[in-house]
Amino acid sequence: LRNASDEFGGHCLALTLLGSFLSDAYNGDIHCRKEVSKRLAQDVRQGVHARKVMESYQAWFGEGPELALLRMLGLFDRPADEQALGALLKSPAIHSLTESLTDLSPTEWRTILAKLRRARLLAGGDPHNPGYLDTHPLVREYFGEQLRSQRTEAWKECNRRLYNYYRTLAPQLPDNFRDMEPLFLAVICGCNAGLFRETLHEVYIPRIQRGSAYFAANVIGARGVLLSALVHFFEDERLGAPVETGAEGQALTPEDQLLILIQAGEYLTATRGFAVPEVRVCYDRAESLSHLLNRPRPLYVALMGQWRRSVCADKLSAALQIAQRVSSLAQEQNEPALMIGACCASAVTHYFLGNFETSGQYAIRGVEIWRSRVVQSPVEEVDEPGLTCLAYEALIKWHFGEIASSHVTIEEAISLEKELNDLHGLASTLHYATVLAYWERNPAEVERLAGCYRTVNASEFCAMAGYGSRSSRLGAQRFR
Amino acid sequence: MGAVHRGWARSASGSPAEGISYIEDGIRDYRASDTIVGLPYLLAIKAEALHLANRIPEALTTIEEADALVAKYDQHYMSAELHRLRGVFLTAMGADETQIDASFCEAIRIAREQKSISLERRAEATYADYRKQKASASGGRGLRIPL
Numbered sequence: 001l002r003n004a005s006d007e008f009g010g011h012c013l014a015l016t017l018l019g020s021f022l023s024d025a026y027n028g029d030i031h032c033r034k035e036v037s038k039r040l041a042q043d044v045r046q047g048v049h050a051r052k053v054m055e056s057y058q059a060w061f062g063e064g065p066e067l068a069l070l071r072m073l074g075l076f077d078r079p080a081d082e083q084a085l086g087a088l089l090k091s092p093a094i095h096s097l098t099e100s101l102t103d104l105s106p107t108e109w110r111t112i113l114a115k116l117r118r119a120r121l122l123a124g125g126d127p128h129n130p131g132y133l134d135t136h137p138l139v140r141e142y143f144g145e146q147l148r149s150q151r152t153e154a155w156k157e158c159n160r161r162l163y164n165y166y167r168t169l170a171p172q173l174p175d176n177f178r179d180m181e182p183l184f185l186a187v188i189c190g191c192n193a194g195l196f197r198e199t200l201h202e203v204y205i206p207r208i209q210r211g212s213a214y215f216a217a218n219v220i221g222a223r224g225v226l227l228s229a230l231v232h233f234f235e236d237e238r239l240g241a242p243v244e245t246g247a248e249g250q251a252l253t254p255e256d257q258l259l260i261l262i263q264a265g266e267y268l269t270a271t272r273g274f275a276v277p278e279v280r281v282c283y284d285r286a287e288s289l290s291h292l293l294n295r296p297r298p299l300y301v302a303l304m305g306q307w308r309r310s311v312c313a314d315k316l317s318a319a320l321q322i323a324q325r326v327s328s329l330a331q332e333q334n335e336p337a338l339m340i341g342a343c344c345a346s347a348v349t350h351y352f353l354g355n356f357e358t359s360g361q362y363a364i365r366g367v368e369i370w371r372s373r374v375v376q377s378p379v380e381e382v383d384e385p386g387l388t389c390l391a392y393e394a395l396i397k398w399h400f401g402e403i404a405s406s407h408v409t410i411e412e413a414i415s416l417e418k419e420l421n422d423l424h425g426l427a428s429t430l431h432y433a434t435v436l437a438y439w440e441r442n443p444a445e446v447e448r449l450a451g452c453y454r455t456v457n458a459s460e461f462c463a464m465a466g467y468g469s470r471s472s473r474l475g476a477q478r479f480r
Numbered sequence: 481m482g483a484v485h486r487g488w489a490r491s492a493s494g495s496p497a498e499g500i501s502y503i504e505d506g507i508r509d510y511r512a513s514d515t516i517v518g519l520p521y522l523l524a525i526k527a528e529a530l531h532l533a534n535r536i537p538e539a540l541t542t543i544e545e546a547d548a549l550v551a552k553y554d555q556h557y558m559s560a561e562l563h564r565l566r567g568v569f570l571t572a573m574g575a576d577e578t579q580i581d582a583s584f585c586e587a588i589r590i591a592r593e594q595k596s597i598s599l600e601r602r603a604e605a606t607y608a609d610y611r612k613q614k615a616s617a618s619g620g621r622g623l624r625i626p627l
Contacts, residue, residue, distance in 0.1 A: 275514040312515045316554040354556030357595045401597035447489035454482040
């Protein structure tokens with residue numbers, strides 16, 4: 001037994017499966033382990049030992065209901081509920097997958113489950129979640145990958161059925177993360193099934209984002225989960241290259257591609273920072289498509305995205321050039337929201353260039369337009385640029401020696417961010433307040449504010465991951 | 481950046497070793513995000529903390545690193561402050577007077593050019609402290625002037 005443990009690298013799952021396999025196939029004779037171990041590779045971390053035992057089980061079971069069920073469980077990344085499995089088992093049978101599983105009697109079904117449980121390939125029933133079938137992630141991965149790569153049509157049909165199951169499971173317009181979760185699963189399954197356009201236009205846009213309300217992002221705060229869903233609209237899940245093929249009539253149009261590129265860029269920025277390379281890829285591609293389609297608003301978002309990345313990671317002269325392009329576009333369109341963004345880009349870039357006077361002029365102009373605006377922004381922003389302008393106005397006031405006034409201004413910016421309930425924006429503004437406290441050489445205030453924005457960042461992280469909710473940023477917006 | 485600010489606060493409140501540890505962790509995380517724009521500011525904070533921990537040569541090296549970033553990426557928003565800090569550190573090391581004077585004068589010139597009244601006043605005040613201490617000290621070597 002010790003030798004067996006050594007040979008299998010002490011890998012828990014591999015040893016568990018080996019034990020049950022030897023018991024099933026060789027009457028428990030430990031010496032017969034060599035039938036399995038002689039074919040083992042060395043890399044324990046990749047789960048090779050466990051895979052080899054699963055391979056042996058596969059040969060021992062032969063094609064039949066046990067393997068079919070294991071492959072179906074490979075479609076899930078969590079315990080599979082019986083209703084979802086029921087959607088897969090409905091007639092007509094899925095070719096080369098569920099033929100042996102349809103029309104089974106309850107006894108036959110339980111026998112299969114018992115056989116897999118005895119083999120430790122299926123977890124025991126969970127009394128807290130009756131009706132759910134669970135297995136080890138490596139088992140899911142092994143059999144799921146087999147289904148995807150060797151029985152692709154069956155895999156797509158499974159995903160098509162799960163897409164229909166999940167999209168009907170959720171309320172039409174879910175208003176919290178828990179209720180919305182099936183829709184995120186529907187997006188993933190729909191894309192896997194090649195139903196890109198349908199998934200985008202029947203689930204993602206109208207039900208998850210509620211069109212231009214960006215509900216899941218702005219109200220539920222689930223930007224991280226949105227990004228996880230959006231990657232399925234990209235070739236090989238590589239951000240930057242939206243899928244261009246699909247089932248018949250399901251290929252994404254250039255308009256669709258522009259939408260997902262812009263949203264992926266925004267959520268990537270919000271979750272992983274301004275400077276990650278994929279952000280640039282998304283916004284560069286979005287810029288080309290905006291020109292192609294003659295769409296100024298997405299062009300503005302793409303340019304702002306490029307500018308944010310550039311100001312963080314490039315020579316500032318490059319960022320200034322992009323800021324100037326944003327300004328030209330805003331003037332051309334004569335749209336207040338775009339002008340505020342343009343002022344923000346110029347104010348921030350000039351600040352870091354050390355052109356404090358010019359920075360202040362842009363910041364004040366941006367705040368003026370923001371205060372006089374009567375309609376909400378037609379574009380989705382990572383932070384509210386009007387409030388970024390206000391924060392930079394505070395920084396510039398400090399440089400100009402207007403210390404008391406800079407305090408009033410930064411306090412107003414913090415208060416407005418709180419009203420908007422925008423955690424990302426609030427964290428940024430608290431950061432600027434901390435910078436001011438540092439310039440004033442006030443350690444107690446720096447410590448207090450740094451603690452505040454750590455807390456806000458943690459809350460934001462939870463919201464982005466989908467574990468919290470925040471009230472409507474748009475609903476709470478104040479236009480003065 | 482929260483860790484860096486917290487580190488500065490600890491450092492300025494009399495716990496420089498603890499503060500430097502926070503600051504170094506924060507800068508490491510910040511660099512990992514591929515972001516450059518705030519680095520001169522963060523490095524200035526680190527240099528201050530090193531100075532408070534009496535690790536003056538390291539503080540000066542940190543300022544040089546920040547200067548290189550300023551030059552490479554045009555991030556002149558910290559230029560005046562970096563020159564002022566350099567003057568403080570050179571003073572603490574007992575460097576050549578012309579070097580020290582040049583650092584403070586450059587800090588004042590840049591702040592004036594950038595129309596930063598607060599940074600200009602700060603640089604002038606530090607320069608005045610330096611001259612006052614130099615006048616009252618014999619030889620003027622290794623003076624500590626407040627940050």
